[in-house]
Amino acid sequence: MAEASGFRALVVLRAKRGELDALAALDLDHGVQPVLSLGHNGTSSVDNLVDRVVEVTRSTYRLGRLMMLDATNMATAAGFDGAGAVLDHLARRLSEPVDLLDLDPVPFIPVTHSAADERTLAATGRLARDLGHGCGLRVPLISATPETVIAAVERLGTRPSDLDLLVDLSYIAGIDAGRVDDVASLVEGLGGVGPFRSRTILSGSVPKTLSQLHRWEQQRFEEDLWRSLVAGGLDDLRLGDYGVAHPVWDPRGYPTNHINLKYTCGDHWLYLRERVVDADDESSGTTRTVRLVSRDLVASDSFYGSDYSWGDKRFTEAASGRSRALSRTKIVSFATSHHLAYLRGIAAA
Secondary structure, three states: OOOOOOOOEEEEEEOOHHHHHHHHOOOOOOOEEEEEEEEOOOOOOHHHHHHHHHHHHHHHHHOOOOOEEEEEEOOOOOOOOOHHHHHHHHHHHHHOOOEOOEOOOOOOEEEEEOOOOHHHHHHHHHHHHHHOOOEEEEEEHHHOOHHHHHHHHHHHOOOHHHEEEEEEEEEOOOOOHHHHHHHHHHHHHHHOOOOOOEEEEEEEOOOOOOOOOEEEEEEOHHHHHHHHHHHOOOOOEEEEEOOOOOOOOOOOOOOOOEEEEEEEOOOEEEEEEEEOOOOOOHHHHHHHHHHHHHHHHHHOOOOOOOOOOHHHHHHHHHHOOOOOOOOHHHHHHHHHHHHHHHHHHHHHO
16 A cells, blocks of 8 residues: 555546546556545435445555545535535445455545634544544645644644645646745745645646637646746645646536547647537537547647557547547546546656
């Protein structure tokens, strides 16, 4: 089992089908720390969500990696008395034997936010002590002060040395020298509350919606910011991002008549966007458009090759027309799989 702090790159993924499918497809531990952010829209089944999260947490554990679980966006879920109750329920489910070959309980690392109420922080701290692997503390930029972190740590009742500190900048649309200096001062100030088990700068530059058509590139500001901070002396700082999604959770999703692909590259994001082609039914139109976008990706200089990840192989199959019943969810799962493989390179560096 990897140490709880044994990562150099961290990714916050929505607990939605595309991202969960990408995690389920992993066949080895990449040294990348996944954080599953649970959420609901008030109409979908919470039971089904819990089942999938339990399944993926188990499969990740078998590979030697403890999952981080954040239920902050489940605070109002029906049948639960707050986010802490959701995490407690997941812990009970993961303590149950699956079969005679899988009898041991599966631990995880609970994650909470510094702005959470006192009851949620206390409940998360108790659960972290019961599970025995510490916890994660996300600190939003809006409330990122040493005083806020000190108060949260006290309410958790957990030693800083058992905490993974995630300084959460959320969405960033660019960086400059002044921004780098400001963030460095912020991280150093919060780090003075520790020492923490790990420190991660978490941000994402994927916009909420893609506004252009066809193909274009954007600088990967989240990675450039992290590299600048490390080069400036924060040697132990880990990279954290939001996968191929916009950082701000919206349980409603973004209804669209376009197919969007966000593909991670060494110095940029590659964005591909096409309007769903006309067809006799919506599913066949979506499938044809996913194939079109996949062909554009595979033909580009940015494509990493079919052997790079499970998702890249699926993109190649889609481009050649060998895949059927393609969907927006599948394109997210393929792109997330590629993203996890990309972060593996950072983790191994």
